[in-house]
Amino acid sequence: MTIRTLCFGILLSGSCLAFAQGSEPSLIPRPSTVEVRDGQLAIGPVAMLHVDPDDAPSLRVARVLKQTLARYGGPSLAVVDGSATRGRAATENSFIAIRLDAKAAVAQREGYVLDVTESGATLTARDEAGLFNGAMSLAQLLLPTGDRQMTALPAARIADWPRFAWRGLMIDSARHMQSVAELEAILDQMALHKLNVLHWHLSDDQGWRIEIKRYPELTRIGAWRTPPGMGKDGEPARYGGFYSQDDIRHIVAYAAERHITVVPELDMPGHAQAAVASYPEYGVTGQRPAVSADWGINPYLYNVDEPTLHFLENVLDEVMALFPSRYIHLGGDEAIKDQWEASPAIRERMKALGLSNPEQLQGWLMSRLGRYLDQHGRRLIGWDEILEGGVPGDAAVMSWRGTKGIAKATAAGHDVVVAPDPYLYFDYVQSARADETAGRLPVQTLKSVYTFPIVPPGLPASQAARVLGAQANVWSEHMPTAAHLQHAIFPRLDALAENAWTPAARHDWQDFLRRLPEQLARYRLEKIAYGDSAYAVDIQVDRAQALRDGKAKVHLANQVGSGVIRYTLDGSEPTTASMEYQGDFVVPLPTTIKATAFSDSLQLTATRERALNDATLRRAEGSEITACPAKDIDEMRAQPAPDATSLQPVYVINNFDSCRITPALAADGMRSAAIELARLPRNVALAHDAHLIVARQAATAHGELELRMDRCDGKPLAVLPLPDPATSPAHFALEAPLSAAGSHALCLIITGAPAAPYYGIGSVQLDKAAAKSGGQP
Template identity: 40%
Template structure:
């Protein structure tokens, strides 16, 4: 498997950054090349011309990265002067948008302007990509001229929401990998990490009020071998969860890189692991549930009793104490209704609340949770199934079953995030399945992702404003290792970053492909196990 994951063409040749100097991904809105270069020397200073601590934080990041690569760390100093020669200077400009920046490079100085630390951080990512690629190596590089080509860049993102998802319910990944994943999100100017923490196959977050979630729900007795429903199992217990201290560590790490971490706690479906620990929240409380050992969708779902809502509110309260994110994801997808149809209690609720049917009951369930999350000053996100039975008042829809869910939400004046399976699901094959590791199916190439246009033309200009962004999703049924995740995610997430950041009229796949040859070298130096078939 390892050989298959690292399969590459023996004669891959990476294009040197000297050959094409402006290989920034995602592509900025404007890049104006100029003659000459700025050379970073041992006495070059990093100057911060603002008291904003976020700018000082970004300046320190730059100093640390230069220091690791050059062997000498530039000084970070404060100065009110805007014309300090032989310096890389950070200036605050309140006229720029929240995530926008300008980056001006002359032979005397590099000047970065932004209105917030976010903008300064994204300018830093562009600056690093203008430097020789050895800047991304974890080891000191000798014999390198640390130069930046002269240019003028004015930049800002197309969408405010730019996300990358990771499912840790099917397979669990250590904190060290989660941090690396966040680093790669930040490098690509994405700003949301959607952390899918609970599933039928495993609950991955410590909830102190309900210790059996860690003791029981985080573990499964074995795992299916090969494809789902193969009826072959490995017979090996599997488990893992993040302690609350680890979650805090990850959230703080992401915050320092201007990445928002969105937790997902699945409900009312995809909850068999919960019922293995707390069967009283199911429709058959006397049943002996087990954490799922196969992939797929399970009929065992949460029952909308008051005790269940109290459980979920208690869980979400602890989750919201750990995650400062404005957005809280509650899943809401793929909830079979069979047990609700057979439950006298559920049918009584449908009749009492005049809900019509089980789809109305799902809407009732989601509205209850939406009201609670809203009362805490947060916003609820759900997969597009939350549209069934009527959309909850404050919900944001994540449209995965095509684009219809996002279109319907926008027409009802709800915000939507576009994440259609046919374009941005990174668990799909990216090359001939005969030559690739096992995947769930589908076929989504780098070019196909790059071609995706998130804003539907069916919407009016006013409705289009409700399409707040785009996200790629990574479901890990067949991704047992972090190497495998990297292989499936990159370089396709690089294409997604340009879909999310760059104006539609500036996109050009052939030019993107050329820049990706240089970006591939960066990924190599960052020790990312990416798919290299696109370099052939």
Template identity: 40%
Template sequence: MKLKVVLVFALSLIFFGCNTKETKVFTESDIHVIPKPESLKLIEGNFQFNKNTVFYVADKAQSAAAQILIDRFKEAQGWELKTVDTQPKSNYIQFKTSEDIEDEGYKLMVENDVITIQSNDFNGFLYGIQTLRQLLPPAIESQTKIADISWVIPNVEIADKPRFEWRGLMLDVSRHFFQKEYIKKTIDRLAFHKMNTFHFHLIDDQGWRIEIKKYPKLTEVGAWRVDQEDKPWDGRYTPKLDEKATYGGFYTQDDIKEIVAYAESRGVTVVPEIEMPAHVTSAIASYPDLSCLEKPVPVPSGGLWPITDIYCAGKDSTFEFLEDVLVEVMALFPSKYIHVGGDEATKTNWEKCPHCKKRMRDEQLKSVEELQSYFIKRMERFISSKGRVLIGWDEILEGGLAPGAAVMSWRGVKGGLEASAEGHDVVMTPGTHCYFDHYQGPMDTEPLAWGGHSPVSKVYQFDPIVDGMSEEQAKHVLGGQANLWAEHITTESHSEYMIFPRLAAMSEAVWSPKSSRDWVDFSSRMENIFKRYQHQGINYAKSAYTITSETEVDEATNTITVSLKNEFPVADIRYALNDAPLDETATTYTKPIEINSTTTIKASLFEDNKPVGKVFEKTFNYHKAVGKKVTYNTKYSDSYKGKGAGNMVNIVRGTKNFHDGQWQAWLVKDMELTIDLEDETEISNVSVGTMESQGPSIYFPTQVEVLVSNDGKSFTSVGKIDRPYKNNPGITLKDFSIDFNTQKARFVKVKAKNLKTSENGNDTWIFVDEIIVR
């Protein structure tokens, strides 16, 4: 009898232990949802998921939304959660259709025994699930089974809806081709961030990426280029017509159908971009008759400027071709909008072309700008006849815009202001905040990018409604999007690095009420989403942690003041000088650091008393020429003056950003300058700090020579370095250092020879930031 009682008691412990709900008290600081919901109220209690939790669904749309979370639990926990069509008594998630909720909006109620998601459409249900997903521990994103996790979330009431209907990301697959699996992964991640538009940049000069059955040469020829991936984008030669083209790829129509269907299952609309009349060299390489000159051209391997090989606007056959292409495109993409590009068309061939001249006479057009307007208006009539809406970059405004067209404003916000004032719908995507091909941290610490500086904090400042817009204009703002141009993006890993976490900032900028946006609050939530990215296997950028410095030089005393910061508003930055360790004993940064002798500063962001992120390290070298007079025997360019006459001996070094104000440069000319050390001084080494970035035609000198003198008239050479040209696709900083026997000298002359002409025929630059005399 006693044994039976013990067994019953033990089984009771097991039974109740398995079903006892975990008691956990949540605070608002435990909630890290991005983008931030419109309203959120924390309620006492919590809901705990377990292997018996079910999803109560009424239709296929609700079931599809539920599947997102079901799949997550299967991967992260191994559970096979079910959907049911009969309402359970407890431990379930239910979906309710509510006509009172705006499009894509949702209400989420989490109670102890039941979670309710209300919406009037699939996207709303999907976004309710995505919010539920972010209330769960970050381990829900794991791609492998996780042990010892309690899947408990707080009881909350959330009412949420997007601020804008267009919340997008543009991916350029022409400059570098990405497989459809990566496209689908990107679409998944858009949905995770409640983004609903994938702008698919399928066509550009360097590659035609979509199968068009009526014109097979577009992919047989236009999808492939001569492989020059070992050279900088803007330093590649023009291939010969008979050179074998091996780099590229394209999507079959079946691939496109698969991508579009997948996007639809994630609430994402795919907007195709079919460029015209420019950025189409890949099409003209395939069918030369489409151009004014009708001359065979190769698909460019890299940068192309100006873009003169464009579609001929004078031939009806051009429009027949484009209409045929668009018919096939529209059959694949159900998107309301069809993007036609329309940007950066150099119209010099139109000015000479007899077909274009005849078109201008027949249509009474006064300029080639009006001819471009005719081109876009004609395509707009065709697109609208198929029940679609033409959208293009803001250059389509030039010469007048068709009434039904929409505009994507990228050259700042002017295009959006102008188009909305004329009654056109606009998508705001200014390069200042929305171009993800820009650097997001210091160039010295980042992978190669196009240029510019758009850190995550700057992206977060983006607002599609800009100063100067009336209420009526604001109604025409569809929303905003980020753009990732891929001239320098060669791998999926690099692409992810450029997109994340900036996409999180963009998502909040286009979803959340402007009044609720706060960088301090967002940056605290961003640390949680970093953990989710890690579980998802995303190669996200940690640039927000990176320490940056601002340096001021007191020219009278040669004292340097160094300020340190990163993007986090409340950051524990610590530093150490010279050989001191950068550990828990490091000095907490509270004010600018003053130095007046050769000093190395090391700094890092600290968490839990340990350094995190990249370590900042910079040496300020007080050499023998600091603050001395420099005479320029050949003057530097007015475009790159550095800090003026004292730049070469001011201790502060330049970065990989040649616009940082610390570089002096010579175009084609050789550099020659003389430093007056004021007194005869013992010296044995001179170093010349230089940069190479072959894309914008910045090359290392081919020779550096150092000469010394005591009278400033008669100079003796003490050393010379010859360096022949070498191909270099990256950005490199290098000190050309010349050692010589110790000797006394007052004057030091430095010469650096310019390459003068690059491999592709461009004039070349020498960039120099400091002459170091030891």
């Protein structure tokens, strides 16, 4: 009997659609090897998990599998004594046997074999981690997807093992803190995707998040900051919190149950402002700063005298008592040495140590702490700057400044975790769409994560062997809530997981897209607020052509070129019965188009809508207004307040220059341009990059908006004074007179000192009405 024949009777329930016609099971990450067979194993209400009662590892895995299925609405499975059925199929009920087997046919640890026939299934592995990974494959196959109840397993033999030993995700809890429940949800998804390291960033300039009982000021003072702006009743609104040691023990145990190691990070010698605010005697100047409310690079460093070193060692003692991880992350990144260079005491310390520069001093500090960790059976890992001053030979390096650090570290004999900016930084946005959330630019797409080469091409085999694996980093400056965090992580986590687990020869982008819809459906069922940017439908038209002809030629597309796009023109929501997009089409003006993408009956993305009329076709949204051409561009999508809990609105900011330019807009017959602006706090510390800021002298007290046509170096069409920040709302609009024929780009420049607020442009709207109050030409 073929799979197609066997599945035909239950197609209406959708229980084996993912397995029809001999395709591989819809697993992410894709298994190392799959042998597809005819048939399937029905999973009914009396299905059993058979485990020998004396096999404790298998019992633990079986219980987690049972709990996972129960939590997300999968089939109920009973854990029963399987000793009587070892080696033979059950005759009464379908069964899944789970057991350790020292001879399981896997290439390395963490691997498993899942053997499914019509009469039963057997999961074997050489170690408990392998059993757990196999159980997560079973969970993916059995969890429901929307209205589909997965009540069958495809007959197949899967022999599977990881490509890399380190498959990680870094969560930054220092800038914005996650609740214990939110971290548990992330760990659950990591487990389902066979990721095995949670790198937990717990201290930075903006907050100290771990309770250290010997130093209570770290959380009494260092865990709290006062952001720019005011709270209720005119009082500053503090932001902060910390994890108690009981919270941390819980997270570590919760992760361990899912075979995830939690690697803690305490940043040093830089990114230390929250700690220095708590204990200024361990800083360089002895002065107490505020806990920083600014993102970016702040100047505060730890001292390097013996009292400070004892302080750091005492902190590490409590950290090591909480985290059993072999690796302890000590940061080492972005430590600008201005305070060290300005300190006579530090210079004397360097002289006494025989060191000639501050980079060597950082290397000495890291070596001292690395030896301390080694004495306690631990191993130092740090960002790739630790290579610059010399570190212990057994220190591992996390390469983040592009990919050059991979070759440098491995050539020097260090093990490396690949985690480069921007390629595996999930704080970069997934698209440039108007409805994308806050984050850094440029865009890092789902495909760019999937296709990123973890081992650089051409790296010698001896050095490639030192690549431990890869991880994605989620810096949380722009992620105040779980919704922000989940949007950034998912589904790019799926791409990372497959890249790090699946053999390179088995990577297949199109096959990944075939399997992804089932996972997106599980996210919706589990209330994971994943980013749908990859499938979101762009509704594209030629503005000038549409206005000229009174009708628009419409092109529909999405980022990945996958899924069936369906659309409506009557205002209704698209369904699987709506018109299928099969090529460009023409609509009269005005028309509103709604579109979304489907895979079979699964909706892949929220509906996107675009109204096409005279006004909207003469309007440029903020996301379309780009940075003026320049050598140095550092863009981000920022919200009006640093801790805003909403996903919108978002404004695109260039940290170095206020100059921005619109796409060409049809100006014929238009008499004014209305510019919507938002005033945002300038809370990004640029340190040694501050000199890149383009200063534009203001003629009035609060600066001006200058409007130019096509070029940014010509005579202004209008100069519009900006309102007083102390007496005007943060959101406002300015209008400028306009008189031009044809289509033109508009260049907008904000003047003012580098310390002035950011001004985000929400939109530029051309109008037939004259400006109510124009600026000076």
